[in-house]
Amino acid sequence: MTQGKRNVALITGITGQDGSYLAEFLLDKGYEVHGMVRRSSTETFERIKHIQHKVNLFQADLTDQVSLIETMESIRPAEVYNLAAQSFVPTSWNQPILTGDVTALGVTRLLEAVRLVDRSIRFYQASSSEMFGHVRETPQVESTPFYPRSPYGVAKVYGHWITINYRESYDLHASSGILFNHESPRRGLEFVTRKVTDGVARIKLGLQEELRLGNLDAKRDWGFAGDYVRAMWLMLQQDTPDDYIVSSDETHSVREMCEIAFSHVELDWEKYVKVDQKFYRPAEVQLLHGDSGKARKVLGWEPEVNFTQLIQMMVDADLARITKQQLHAQS
Numbered sequence: 001m002t003q004g005k006r007n008v009a010l011i012t013g014i015t016g017q018d019g020s021y022l023a024e025f026l027l028d029k030g031y032e033v034h035g036m037v038r039r040s041s042t043e044t045f046e047r048i049k050h051i052q053h054k055v056n057l058f059q060a061d062l063t064d065q066v067s068l069i070e071t072m073e074s075i076r077p078a079e080v081y082n083l084a085a086q087s088f089v090p091t092s093w094n095q096p097i098l099t100g101d102v103t104a105l106g107v108t109r110l111l112e113a114v115r116l117v118d119r120s121i122r123f124y125q126a127s128s129s130e131m132f133g134h135v136r137e138t139p140q141v142e143s144t145p146f147y148p149r150s151p152y153g154v155a156k157v158y159g160h161w162i163t164i165n166y167r168e169s170y171d172l173h174a175s176s177g178i179l180f181n182h183e184s185p186r187r188g189l190e191f192v193t194r195k196v197t198d199g200v201a202r203i204k205l206g207l208q209e210e211l212r213l214g215n216l217d218a219k220r221d222w223g224f225a226g227d228y229v230r231a232m233w234l235m236l237q238q239d240t241p242d243d244y245i246v247s248s249d250e251t252h253s254v255r256e257m258c259e260i261a262f263s264h265v266e267l268d269w270e271k272y273v274k275v276d277q278k279f280y281r282p283a284e285v286q287l288l289h290g291d292s293g294k295a296r297k298v299l300g301w302e303p304e305v306n307f308t309q310l311i312q313m314m315v316d317a318d319l320a321r322i323t324k325q326q327l328h329a330q331s
Contacts, residue, residue, distance in 0.1 A: 006032075006076075006078050007029070007030055007031045007032060007078065008031065008032045008034070008075065008076065008077045008078050008079070009026050009031050009032070009033055009034065009077055009078065009079045009080070009081065010034045010035075010036060010071070010072070010075050010077040010079070010080045010081070011023060011026075011033065011034070011035050011036065011080075011081045011083060012035075012036040012062065012080075012081070012082050012083055012084035012110065013036075013082070013083035013084030013085065013126075014033075014035025014036065014037065014048060014055065014057070014083075015035070015037060015044060015045055015046075015047055015048055016047065016083060016084075017047065017184055017186045017187050017188070017225050018083045018126070018182070018225055018228070018229060018232075019035065019047075019048070019081075019083050019084075020047035020048045020051075020186060021184070021186070021225050021226045021229045022081060022083065022229040022232060022233070023035065023048060023051060023055055024051060025226075025229050025230065025233060026233070027051060027054055027055070029233070032056075033054070033055045033056070034055065034056045034057070034058060034075045034077065035048070035055050035056070035057050035058070036057075036058055036059075036060045036071060036084065037057050037058070037059060037060075038059070038060075038061050039059045039060075039061060047186050056075075058071045058074070058075070062084055062102050062105075062106025062107075062109060062110065063101055063102060063105075063106065063109075064109075065109045065112065065113070068109055068110055068112075068113040069112075069113045069116060069117060071113075072113045072114065072116075072117040072118070072121075073117050076117075076118065077121060078120075078121065078122065079121070079122045079123075079124070079236050080110070080114060080121055080122070080123050080124065081124045081126075081232060081236075082106075082107060082110050082123070082124060082125050082126060083126045084102070084106065085102060085103040085106070085126065085152075085155075085156075085159075086098055086099045086102045086103050086152070086155075093150065093151060096151035099151045099152055099155050100151065100154075100155050100158075102155075103152060103155035103156060103158075103159060104154075104155035104156075104158035104159055104162075105158075106159075107125060107158070107159035107162055107163060108162050110123075111123065111162065111163065111166045111172070111174065114166075114172060114174075115166065115170050115172065119170060119171070119172055120173075121172075121173075122173040122174075122175075122236040122241075123163070123166075123172060123173065123174040123175070123236075124174075124175055124176075124177065124232050124235060124236055125159055125160065125163040125174065125175070125176040125177070126176075126177060126179060126232075127156055127159065127160040127163075127176040127177060127178040127179065127243070128152075128153065128156040128178065128179060129178060129179065129180040129181065129221065129245075129247070129288045129290060130148060130149075130150060130152055130153035130156060130288075131146045131148050131153050131156050131157045131160060131178065132144060132146060132147065132148075132288060133146070133147045133148040133149035133150070133153050134147040134149055135147070135287060135288065135289075138287065138289050139247075139249065139289040139290055139291040140245065140288070140289065140290055140291065141245060141291045141293075141294075142178065142243055142244065142245055142294060146160075160176050160178070160243075163175075163176050164176070164243070167241055172241070173236070173241045174241050175235040175236065175238075175241040175242055175243060175244070176243040176244075177228075177231055177232055177235060177243075177244055177246050178243065178244065178245045178246065178290075179228055179231075179246045179247075180220070180221040180222075180223065180245070180246065180247035180248070180288060180290040181193075181220045181221060181222045181223070181288070182222070182223045182224060182225040182227070182228045182246075183222055183223075183224065183225060183310060183314065184224060184225040184226060184310075184313075184314070185313065185314050185317030185318070185321075186225070187225070187314070192213065192214075192254060192257075193222065193257065193311070193314065194314065194318075195211075195213070196211065196213070196254075196257055196258060196261050196311075197261055197311065197314035197315045197317075197318045198318045198322075199211035199272075200261045200262055200264070200265060200267070200315050200318070201265075201315060201318035201319045201321075201322050202318075202322060203267065203272055204265040204267065204319065205319070205322055205323065205326070207322070209272070210272050210273070210274050211258075211272050211273050211274070212273075212274045212275075212276040213254060213258075213273060213274070213275060213276065214254075214275070214276065214277075214278075215254065215275075216253065216254045216255040216258070216273070216275060217253055217254070217255065218253065218254050218287075219251045219252065219253045219254075219287045219288070219289070220251065220252065220254075220288050221247045221248055221249070221250060221251050221252075221288050221289050221290045222248060222252060222257075222307055222310065223246075223247065223248040223303050223305070223307075223310070224303065224304070224305035224309075224310050224313075226305070227303040227304055227305055228246050228303075230301060231244065231246040231295055231299060231301045234295075234299040234300070234301055235299065238298070238299070242298075244292070244294055244295040244298070244299065245290045245291060245292050245294065245295060246290070246292055246295055246301070247289075247290025247291070247292045248290070248292075248303055248306070248307065249289075249290060249291060249292055249293075250289075250306075250307060251287065251288070251289040252307055257311055258273050260307075260308055260311045260312070261311050261312075261314075261315050264311070264312045264315050264316075265315065265319070
């Protein structure tokens with residue numbers, strides 16, 4: 001926990017994949033954990049229902065400056081983790097203005113709340129490998145130029161640079177983690193990793209006959225979300241704020257993911273996977289490959305779950321979930 005400060009943390013996006021893992025991690029560290037949720041009837045608490053009695057939830061919104069200031073004044077956190085965003089890349093083309101308002105300007109509003117309420121608060125910004133987009137060099141390091149290829153990526157570039165600007169302008173302890181793709185059984189079904197593992201489970205259980213995907217040759221640097229939230233915390237424990245790439249330092253294709261997922265349940269992926277052009281992006285990002293050497297050296301961070309273990313973990317979780325649903329429906 002932050003030296004000399006109350007161990008109180010505020011997490012925006014606490015109901016998301018990363019927010020749920022980070023909340024668990026901080027609770028285990030003895031933190032008092034507060035989460036920010038939108039004033040929305042559609043908010044889902046599925047990912048945190050097992051710890052919901054241990055966290056304090058506040059209604060606020062990244063599009064509403066006053067609500068952020070009031071939340072900050074009420075909680076007086078030592079650490080703020082900004083994980084909230086419109087984070088599904090394909091949706092950012094359909095809702096580019098909303099994506100910009102939440103994923104870009106929302107960071108400014110939150111930093112303003114920190115600046116106005118308590119400049120000693122340590123701030124973490126969730127940056128993204130999607131900022132690199134049409135990559136200028138491989139592997140990507142902290143100094144690699146950004147070339148985003150989606151409204152989401154563009155918005156994340158803004159959020160990244162405004163965090164640096166506030167750090168340098170107001171001497172805030174503000175750090176950004178440039179996280180490469182990180183997945184888990186808690187990943188949303190709209191993301192390709194979860195779409196694959198859920199599809200494999202359904203095909204294995206006889207509930208689905210095929211799996212339709214887009215670009216099988218797209219390559220990503222995939223890791224386990226539970227590993228990556230440790231890096232977030234480590235950044236805020238440093239004496240000096242900085243920006244770090246967090247990645248597995250390996251790259252795998254969607255095709256490889258399919259091979260691992262289907263072979264885990266003893267099926268031939270080529271018999272079930274169909275390529276569908278409607279799942280291709282308007283501007284495709286072909287390759288993302290991180291170099292987390294700085295985080296490993298400075299933070300002492302190391303991932304514990306490799307790619308094969310991750311995909312197998314997700315397949316097993318989806319098999320267990322769907323089987324449980326079937327048994328419940330029969331009873």
